[in-house]
Amino acid sequence: MKTTVQMIIDALIEPVGRLEQTVDTLKFGDPSTEVTGIVTSFMPTWHVIEQALERKANLVIAHEGLFFSHHDDEAEGRANMIHQAKKRCIEESKIAIFRFHDYWHRYKPDGITEGLIRELAWEPYVSVHQPSASLLNIPSLPLKDIAEHVKQRLGIPYVRIIGDLDMICSRIGMLAGYRGSGSLAIPLFEREHADLVIYGEGQEWETPEYVREAVRQGNPRALMVLGHAESEEPGMKALAIRLRTKFPDIPVHYIKEDPLFQLF
Template identity: 50%
Template sequence: MIITPKLIIDQLTAGIPMPAQTVDRLKPGSPQMEVRGIVTAFSASQHVIEQALALGANFIITHEGVYFSHQDHQEWLEHDSVYRQKANLIANAGLGIYRFHDGLHRSKPDGIMEGLLHELEWQSYVTEHRTEVSILTIPVMEAEAVAAYVKRKLHIPYVRIAGKLSVSCARVGILVGYRGSGAAAIPLYEQDNLDLIIAGEGPEWETPEYVRDAARQGNNKALIMLGHAESETPGMKLLAERLSAAYPGLPVHFIKDQPVFQVV
């Protein structure tokens, strides 16, 4: 049986209620092309595309957009040399690229959250999965120790932490991607009696400033920001493992990019 993008996409999205306006789409590529190999990645970066071609894969499943915007608008980039070189590489290689964003977040539990918890080996500590946050009760440790643990398990060079480093943490809320905004994160501290929130990213003048004020008032709360990619990449790694099990005769590769930022 020939494995096609349509077959894979249909299986990935089966039973998932998709929004009317979704960013999940196969572009470029034909739904009926023969898939010779799959690569999953957080984003279809230049590095990921080059590695996929080197591996002989012609189907990339990416979580974020190819061209630097959530809605994947390209008109504003038409005369940009970086865009043109990347677009030409993709077109000439005959790649199919499927963005799996909304569907993965709408699976139950959230597939990206599931990947992060799996990588941290914290699945057994979950007390509740919600749409945008998972609530955990972990063995008590100081915030600084949690940060060190997270760095080690995720193999990332740094995280950012706000609040008192020595605060004891047991009640933890985790929000992946761009869910660390004030409106999403701040109410959780009191409503769910959280000691610590671990998030991907969010406006720096919202939740971090709240945690700063809380610490000044003697209300010990902490916040760890992983970075957007750092919080969501494990979900794409877990997806590769599941695709490999579902299609044992098809090469499936997960590609982890280098951190986009360097600390100097």
Template identity: 50%
Template sequence: MRTTIRDVIAAVTGPAGPVGQTVDGLLSGDPDDEVKGIVTAFMPSQRVLEEARASGANLVIAHEGPFYSHHLSFAKTIADDPVYRAKSGFIRESGLAVYRLHDHIHRYSPDGIAEGLLEALGWTHDRVRHEPEAAIIEREPTTVRAVAGELKLRLGLRFVRVAGDPDAPCRRIGLLVGYRGGGANAIPLFGREGVDLVICGEGPEWEAPEYARDAARQGRAKALIAIGHGESERPGMRLLARRLAALFPHIPVRAADEEPVFTWL
């Protein structure tokens, strides 16, 4: 059975329905080439690309773009940068097709990236509602500190960052993946949704984390846990790999083994 890159793109974009202006698209490669292997990744880092080629895969589906900005146009700004030139040259010479899947997977119902995180945490059945930007979770009463420990265990994290009272009681949680942890998304969840805790990937440190710190100072049992952008979104790309393997059982599919971007000294 011959499956083309175009066929796989249709499979990963179809569940979202029509999406208007988007950063998604095939960044390299020929859509009519036959797919020999697929690698999914949060970030198409140099390492991920090299290992994809070494594995014999010829299609990388990445959530973020390869050139250090949300918008591909930034590549023009760094066109003469040696790191950019080496990476873009590697992509070109390797023959890898790189497809960015950002907006479409977030438009799945429910959000495909958030769904992967919920599944990894074992919280799928604790979700009481899924808004466009956030999942609302209700669990048995616990503490923020205990939830932090569970996040570390389930996601294999060495640490998480907590703002607010780590020993506050916690039952209702707002879950925000990626860069959705800014104040405009996170702060209303404490009031409108009555959450005790917001868990996010990342966001400006002077917005929602400072709100949580002030709330704790005022004696309000509120907290925020930031687990990292990639840490919150990699499970969604792993879920995508499992779904693609089921759709295309004749094609080798794997999720990239990605390391944290930061080394803590």
């Protein structure tokens, strides 16, 4: 029996149940198409789509949106030449693209955060999974050693840090993606007694300023900022592993993009 695009989608949303409101829809493609191969990625960039076609994969499952906004607003992109060129490329290729954002975050535990923790080899140290964050108790290490471990495990060239690099940390609050706001991150210090919070992205005048003030007041706390993609790519890698188990007869590939920013 053939496996269709819709069958893959149904399998992905089944652990959560259908959401009434979500950005997770089939953006391009025919749901009745037989799947010849799957690519998972953080974003369905031009490069990712080209790599999928080279691998004869006709279904891309991506965490973030195609057209540079969370809601992929078609009206916003009509006058955008980059949007239009990308849309033509996708339509001509007849590749199917499914957004897998809201559902993956609603898995228990959150699929993106779980993937990040697994990539860091910190699964044995998880204390509790909250809806938006996870708390871990790792063996005590200086902040600089934790930073080196994170860079090595994630294969990233740098992280951004606030705090004393020699500070000993063991209690870590983990927030993947765009969850670095003060309303989410600061309670991890205040209520959960985190020494260090690690997140992907957030406002630079909320949590970072809180940590700076805490340090100046003599309350040792630290913040590590990975980057949005850097914190969520491991979750899409974990999804590829899950799909290979679920659909062993279909080739599944995870494609990681190059780092978005360069230091100058």
